[in-house]
Amino acid sequence: MIDYTFQWRVVWRVWPELAKGAVVTLEITVLSMLIGLAFALVFAVVRRSRIPVLSQFVHGWVELARNTPALLQIYMAYFGLGAFGIHIGAYTAVLGAIAFNNAGYLTEILRGGLESISRQQRMAALSLGMNRFQAYRYIIFPQVMRIVFLPVMNQTIWAMLGTSLGMIIGLQELTGATAFQQSLTFRPFEFYFVAAVAYYVIAKTIILASRLAAARLFRG
């Protein structure tokens, strides 16, 4: 039988510490997505334009982001950059690595979205007398938004969960804060269980919020 007494009060006592961790988690999620999207928008256009050196640079970035573990990317930022005399903190390292990763994946998502809009759509827009900008603004971009919405949301969830890797290099985001607090009490199960619930709630909130946003944006 189980002879283990669950003690939830020890977790409750330090909830402000965990909440602080959750704020860091959210911060990095939002920032890494914004940075990632900004890069990806430029990258996707570069990839489609096939400008020689630039396009290959983006291709290399995407491949690196996709084919190495995010933890390795964090190590690279945190330990590896030291070889170039660049020393950054855990927060910056995690933010940088997750943003690097987001940029890579989002580039592919946006590129796929752009590619799926047929040439005819653009032709049709131009033939109605729209200029190139108008064609993008009114015809192509709204369609791309719909197509990439779901993958971008999934990437957001991935980024949010990925911030937990910060714990390994000592960052006090939600998982890191949990690890630190439980190490003072030796009640790993209770602490991590509460953290798991918190992550679940955050993930569901992100999904719910973006669904609501989508319902408003993509009406009709």
Add this chain to the structure above:
Amino acid sequence: MIEIQDVRKSFDTLEVLRGIDLTVEKGEVVCIIGASGSGKSTLLLCINGLEPIQSGRITVDGTDVHARGTDINRLRQRIGIVFQQFNVFPHLTVLENVALAPRIVLGNSRAEAVDKAKTQIAHVDLTDKLDAYPAQLSGGQQQRLAIARALAMGPSYMLFDEITSALDPELVGEVLDALRMLRGEGMTMVAVTHEIPFAREVANRIVFIDEGRICEMGPPAQVIDDPQEERTRQFLSKVL
């Protein structure tokens, strides 16, 4: 003999069949016509138990299709069905498409099944495509393959659901030819079709279904050339 008695069928609250009575004799060819959404496909699906019914009775050679104790998989071996679209197995070659069911359903040996399959494939004139995949066939060839696949089970009845309506016009002929051939061999057939001239040519009886009921039924000379019901006249004037 297929006997359909006062069959009613609904999808949730939508009543699709509202009391259908129809008997198909051995060797008979019955063509079902009617507007889109009138319940033609649903009726075929009910005949071999692919959709349940809410009331009434359907028997095939005396066996109640929808009765609890009926071995439906066994009964279906006697009733072949071919659909409008998406019905050949894309992951199997022509030969495998036809040989699969005899092997796993009838329990034939591989050699037996292949033999049977080759006979039926020759029957629909696809022998030169034995190892091709459906993606490499034209629409007409795919439909002939679907017919061969059903025939390999040695059915006594064949049900066809608009098997030419997804085809390019120039491919319709070869598929209808296959049906003519089956008719010549005495196969009992129930065919939903939009090809009115074809129906007039091959059918012993035409059944016009309107909003889930049989509105008019009889030999082609009557239903097509001299319809008694106003609804039939309206429908025919639209499709002819």
Add this chain to the structure above:
Amino acid sequence: MGSTAVPLYSSGFSWGDFELMLQGAGITLVLTLLSGAAGTALGIVVGWARTLDRWYITYPLVGYIDVIRSVPLIIQFILFNSVFAILGFRISPFWSGMFTLSLYIGGYVAEVVKAGIDSVPRNTRRAARGLGMSYFQDLRYVTLPIGVKAVFPAWIGLMLGLMKDTSLIAVLGATPPELLRASQIIINRIQEPLLILLGAGVFYFVMCAVISRFGGRVEARWAIERGVLR
């Protein structure tokens, strides 16, 4: 010994270090293959059960999939490990990690499998049943083969993700160390992080390339069976 004695303590990258990394890459592959196989088997069953459309099956399974996809893998590793401890199972961190990885990837595979099954046109399944196939014969010979081939590229993507995620098993201190943990051990000793991490990156890159290449090959071979003409 002569004048060219090897120092007892070397701060450089040695052959033994390389072997440790090679072994780590092997462990990474073993973790990926075993948990990938177990998770795929689990995912096929769960994905199929999801298509049955019975609320008492759907609800618990959706719950499982939902939780697995909304909680960081690191936390799952630690939680399952402590659950094993609480329940009194004596299980090594390595196998506890393997268990978690399988359960984790199984949740993702289930969604992909369900999408695959749902993608099979209704008339294709009706045609199978119309030939007299039983429900399970249809599933085994028609629906699963077609559905699985349809979502194969997505499955390859999951396996690539899984391979990268095996690196997180480090939080359990599982032995023998997989590639990234092995690299970390060497870095701690020789203090050459950039070099070692680049090396590890190359390993991961090559392994990913091999899986992708394999996936691409199979996909090309299946193209025609998926109804795509090249």
